[in-house]
Amino acid sequence: MISSKKSRVLGLLGLSAAGIVGCSTTTPPRELADARAAYTRAASGPAPQLKPDTLIEAKRTLNTAERAFSQSADDRDVATLGYVAQRRSELADVQARNVMNEQEQAQAENEIQQIAAQRMSQPQPDMSQKLEQAQRAQTDAERRAREALDKLGQVRDEARGTVLTLPGQVMFYVGKATLLPGARQKLNQVADALRDETDHSIMVEGYTDSTGSDQTNEILSQKRADAVRDYLVAHGIKADMIKARGQGKSNPIATNATATGRAMNRRVEIVVENPPSR
Amino acid sequence: MKYVGRGTAVLVGILMAGCASFPPPHDRVAASEAAVRSAQELGAREVPQASSYLTLAQDELDKGKAMMRNGDNREAAELLERSRADAEVALAMTRETKTRTAAQEAKARVQALRQGTAPAVGGGPQKPPAPPPPPNPAPPPSP
Numbered sequence: 001m002i003s004s005k006k007s008r009v010l011g012l013l014g015l016s017a018a019g020i021v022g023c024s025t026t027t028p029p030r031e032l033a034d035a036r037a038a039y040t041r042a043a044s045g046p047a048p049q050l051k052p053d054t055l056i057e058a059k060r061t062l063n064t065a066e067r068a069f070s071q072s073a074d075d076r077d078v079a080t081l082g083y084v085a086q087r088r089s090e091l092a093d094v095q096a097r098n099v100m101n102e103q104e105q106a107q108a109e110n111e112i113q114q115i116a117a118q119r120m121s122q123p124q125p126d127m128s129q130k131l132e133q134a135q136r137a138q139t140d141a142e143r144r145a146r147e148a149l150d151k152l153g154q155v156r157d158e159a160r161g162t163v164l165t166l167p168g169q170v171m172f173y174v175g176k177a178t179l180l181p182g183a184r185q186k187l188n189q190v191a192d193a194l195r196d197e198t199d200h201s202i203m204v205e206g207y208t209d210s211t212g213s214d215q216t217n218e219i220l221s222q223k224r225a226d227a228v229r230d231y232l233v234a235h236g237i238k239a240d241m242i243k244a245r246g247q248g249k250s251n252p253i254a255t256n257a258t259a260t261g262r263a264m265n266r267r268v269e270i271v272v273e274n275p276p277s278r
Numbered sequence: 279m280k281y282v283g284r285g286t287a288v289l290v291g292i293l294m295a296g297c298a299s300f301p302p303p304h305d306r307v308a309a310s311e312a313a314v315r316s317a318q319e320l321g322a323r324e325v326p327q328a329s330s331y332l333t334l335a336q337d338e339l340d341k342g343k344a345m346m347r348n349g350d351n352r353e354a355a356e357l358l359e360r361s362r363a364d365a366e367v368a369l370a371m372t373r374e375t376k377t378r379t380a381a382q383e384a385k386a387r388v389q390a391l392r393q394g395t396a397p398a399v400g401g402g403p404q405k406p407p408a409p410p411p412p413p414n415p416a417p418p419p420s421p
Contacts, residue, residue: 076353076356077356080356080359080360083360083363084359084360084363087360087363087364087366087367088363090367091363091366091367091370094367094370094371094374095370095374097374097378098370098373098374098377101374101377101378101380101381102377102381104381104384104385105377105380105381105384108381108384108385108387108388109384111388112384112387112388112391115388115391115392116391
């Protein structure tokens with residue numbers, strides 16, 4: 001770098017000497033005219049701000065060409081100096097535009113990061129509001145359903161969900177799967193409470209006491225569960241949300257050794273199931 | 279920068295040498311070849327404007343080498359200086375085209391993001407920014 005600068009200074013001196021002995025010219029060669037125009041164009045563009053070093057070099061090369069011309073240097077030398085001077089000016093202009101592009105890209109990428117950071121830090125206000133509303137509405141619906149079920153009979157919470165137990169003697173004729181008039185009234189209320197249920201599926205389970213054969217008990221408990229399910233579907237519960245299952249004498253809730261215990265074991269349970277994700 | 283200074287120095291060196299015996303400018307051949315190769319490798323052939331500068335540079339390089347073979351070393355040196363100056367502009371133009379495309383793409387992403395987050399309120403869709411005019415230096419004169 002240092003040596004090249006030194007040689008340039010020496011060279012400029014040498015050019016002056018060479019120019020003195022050159023032949024005379026009156027009109028500048030086309031290359032010099034082009035070089036002047038190219039420099040003017042580069043100097044009025046972004047180069048003075050963004051690529052001043054190359055522009056200054058372009059100016060120096062142009063000055064050298066001008067000096068060679070004014071000192072009547074050989075035409076060919078002036079032409080070559082002018083040609084290179086023109087290219088230097090063009091180079092300054094193109095390099096400045098390159099810097100400008102890089103700056104614009106950096107600025108745009110900065111903005112992209114800012115926008116991304118904003119989105120990360122604050123979720124969309126309207127979205128969070130909607131989510132909150134939906135959660136509140138769901139909680140309200142669950143609370144109302146639970147309150148309604150509480151009025152109907154025994155309700156308990158188990159791992160699988162909320163269980164409403166309906167005693168068999170108020171639901172069915174003895175040994176049959178036909179609903180009693182009082183059962184219809186209760187099931188109407190169950191249907192009202194669970195009609196809007198969309199998140200929780202419902203399982204209707206029929207149970208018997210231990211008297212009689214297993215097969216009879218299972219068939220009877222299945223028929224009774226089906227009867228309850230069909231009634232609820234007929235009264236507005238969505239069919240794809242509710243299933244029925246006969247459980248026979250399994251899962252007794254009281255002893256089968258006493259009449260009272262057997263009466264308690266004959267029952268229908270309506271389970272509002274917890275979603276698997278909870 | 280560096281090469282500009284050197285270019286001027288070399289030119290002046292050519293002029294100083296006058297008509298006396300001029301050594302074969304092997305270093306200038308190497309410099310010109312390197313500049314031409316750099317422009318080619320960056321893809322100057324795919325950028326029309328840069329491609330025309332590169333063609334000039336290649337022609338001057340070839341002629342310069344032919345002149346050296348005939349012993350016209352001084353003229354060869356001048357042509358080789360032109361060749362390198364042309365190749366360097368071709369290289370810069372190719373680079374500028376790439377950064378211009380990258381800047382436009384980044385700005386388009388900003389625009390898309392803005393329209394995604396904040397739809398125009400009480401107005402039509404936002405107008406995309408007009409693409410900047412391509413740099414337009416004078417077409418290279420034939421050597």
